Amino acid sequence: MTLAKPLPPVDAQSRPYWEACNQGRLTLQRCDGCGHVQHYRRIVCTHCGTDKLTDVDASGAGTVRSFTVIRRAVSSAFDANVPYVVALIELAEGPTVMSNLIESPLEAIHIGAPVQLMFERRSEDINVPQFKLREGKS
Amino acid sequence: MGLRGSTAIIGAYDTKVGKIPDRSATALCVEAALGAIADAGLKLSDVDGLVTCNSMAQPYMYHAEAVAEYLGIRPRYCATAAAGGGATFTVLYQAALAIDAGICDTVVIAMADSLRSGLSREAAMIMQSSTGHAQYETPYGATVPGYYALIAQAYLHAYGAKPEHFASVAVSGRQHACLNPTAEMQKPINIEDVLASRLIADPLRLLDCSLVSDGGAAVVLTRADRASHQPHKPVYLLGAGEGRGHEHISQVASLIHSSAAQSGERAYAMARLKPADIDFAQVYDCFTPVVLIEMEDLGFCGNGEAGDFFLRGDGGPGGRLPINTHGGLLSHSHPGNPGSMFALTESVQQLRGGQGARQVKDANVGLVHAQGGILSSHCTVILGTEVAL
Numbered sequence: 001m002t003l004a005k006p007l008p009p010v011d012a013q014s015r016p017y018w019e020a021c022n023q024g025r026l027t028l029q030r031c032d033g034c035g036h037v038q039h040y041r042r043i044v045c046t047h048c049g050t051d052k053l054t055d056v057d058a059s060g061a062g063t064v065r066s067f068t069v070i071r072r073a074v075s076s077a078f079d080a081n082v083p084y085v086v087a088l089i090e091l092a093e094g095p096t097v098m099s100n101l102i103e104s105p106l107e108a109i110h111i112g113a114p115v116q117l118m119f120e121r122r123s124e125d126i127n128v129p130q131f132k133l134r135e136g137k138s
Numbered sequence: 139m140g141l142r143g144s145t146a147i148i149g150a151y152d153t154k155v156g157k158i159p160d161r162s163a164t165a166l167c168v169e170a171a172l173g174a175i176a177d178a179g180l181k182l183s184d185v186d187g188l189v190t191c192n193s194m195a196q197p198y199m200y201h202a203e204a205v206a207e208y209l210g211i212r213p214r215y216c217a218t219a220a221a222g223g224g225a226t227f228t229v230l231y232q233a234a235l236a237i238d239a240g241i242c243d244t245v246v247i248a249m250a251d252s253l254r255s256g257l258s259r260e261a262a263m264i265m266q267s268s269t270g271h272a273q274y275e276t277p278y279g280a281t282v283p284g285y286y287a288l289i290a291q292a293y294l295h296a297y298g299a300k301p302e303h304f305a306s307v308a309v310s311g312r313q314h315a316c317l318n319p320t321a322e323m324q325k326p327i328n329i330e331d332v333l334a335s336r337l338i339a340d341p342l343r344l345l346d347c348s349l350v351s352d353g354g355a356a357v358v359l360t361r362a363d364r365a366s367h368q369p370h371k372p373v374y375l376l377g378a379g380e381g382r383g384h385e386h387i388s389q390v391a392s393l394i395h396s397s398a399a400q401s402g403e404r405a406y407a408m409a410r411l412k413p414a415d416i417d418f419a420q421v422y423d424c425f426t427p428v429v430l431i432e433m434e435d436l437g438f439c440g441n442g443e444a445g446d447f448f449l450r451g452d453g454g455p456g457g458r459l460p461i462n463t464h465g466g467l468l469s470h471s472h473p474g475n476p477g478s479m480f481a482l483t484e485s486v487q488q489l490r491g492g493q494g495a496r497q498v499k500d501a502n503v504g505l506v507h508a509q510g511g512i513l514s515s516h517c518t519v520i521l522g523t524e525v526a527l
């Protein structure tokens with residue numbers, strides 16, 4: 001039996017984030033008090049402790065902070081993707097997110113490489129943020 | 139007077155490790171507990187505290203309580219560690235605090251699991267990778283080696299290190315394992331063997347990754363004033379400290395430094411010792427690069443220098459500071475949550491002395507360090523003989 005790829009278990013606090021993803025936008029939280037920008041969506045600013053936070057759209061630009069090529073899939077859900085890249089992406093706005101690097105030649109991937117946002121649709125409700133190497137630069 | 143020297147380990151026991159299909163995870167835990175109690179020269183009725191960790195193969199809602207029921211004891215102090223790695227030493231620390239506070243006198247800490255026989259390979263991988271954030275990490279299909287590979291890649295990049303440096307950690311661990319008849323892996327390996335093993339998650343290769351095992355171990359911790367009439371030389375808890383950064387790797391502040399720096403600092407301060415006073419160390423080695431980062435954060439090596447330490451053989455048998463003298467998670471065994479217990483029981487044996495070919499010379503102070511999550515939660519414990527008190 002082949003497993004399905006995991007879907008995020010959306011909760012009350014993350015729902016606006018996943019709804020924005022569904023519209024093709026990656027959102028971050030900006031603190032109204034201190035200006036700190038954070039991912040993931042929380043009810044508290046991790047810098048100053050206030051609960052006054054506003055969702056803002058990320059530009060979609062970032063760089064590879066680190067990456068790996070998965071040669072043995074975590075489950076049969078990912079067997080068809082092997083080898084696939086899991087990366088930490090440092091967004092232009094500051095926070096780091098985990099992602100795959102898709103549609104990118106393995107040999108061109110390196111720490112510091114510029115990447116751009118795209119999405120992978122997994123279900124009617126879930127559009128998973130993904131990144132690929134920005135073309136023409138390395 | 140504080141916690142330094144107020145408690146001592148007087149019993150230690152390891153079950154067989156590797157593939158043990160004829161014992162359930164619960165039975166392995168019970169075997170370890172009974173073995174450690176017998177080693178301490180005590181009876182079950184002498185025990186008034188019990189700490190276990192939950193099992194992946196045979197979980198209970200209340201694990202330690204289930205093991206107490208199985209043993210037929212009614213401990214005053216009873217706790218279950220939800221996770222492994224650093225949590226193993228955290229519960230040891232907390233048991234010492236409970237004894238020091240007079241809540242109980244004698245605590246058995248017993249942990250076991252059957253990752254190899256009690257779970258399918260896929261079930262074990264999915265369960266372990268659930269350490270990732272369910273909403274923001276797990277959807278990307280990373281394995282546990284994959285999460286650690288992100289650290290490995292950053293370490294190579296930051297210091298211009300080479301895969302040979304990671305490989306040297308595996309070689310060193312194997313050298314120790316080859317002197318330990320209870321270790322799972324007994325065949326010597328060299329750098330080339332590690333570099334020729336298949337890639338699992340770049341840059342980590344099969345031999346950079348720890349084992350998947352069945353097995354368990356236990357210790358008996360008691361008040362120091364009760365420790366001197368037992369069959370074995372007491373091993374005193376001299377210092378303990380914890381440190382925490384993130385829980386999920388995508389929230390990490392630094393990929394090349396960890397909260398081992400804080401846990402180490404706190405343990406050294408309590409023990410009134412420094413890195414140069416340590417005779418041997420057991421440093422959590424779920425994957426080879428983790429050892430390099432921990433060695434640097436614990437003050438044993440400068441930043442970016444731990445790879446050369448292992449390449450020179452400084453961590454091997456007879457080296458300047460023997461590391462993972464039982465063979466570690468890489469070559470002794472890794473049954474999941476209970477994995478670091480073997481580092482603890484091995485430290486007790488080294489400080490008792492008489493461990494034959496693998497005995498560290500003049501061993502009076504040993505450090506054990508473990509982390510859990512993905513380089514997330516750290517706990518350092520310093521143990522010593524009476525000489526070190």
Ligand SMILES: [Zn+2]
Nearest residue numbers: 031034045048
């Ligand atoms: Zn703020």
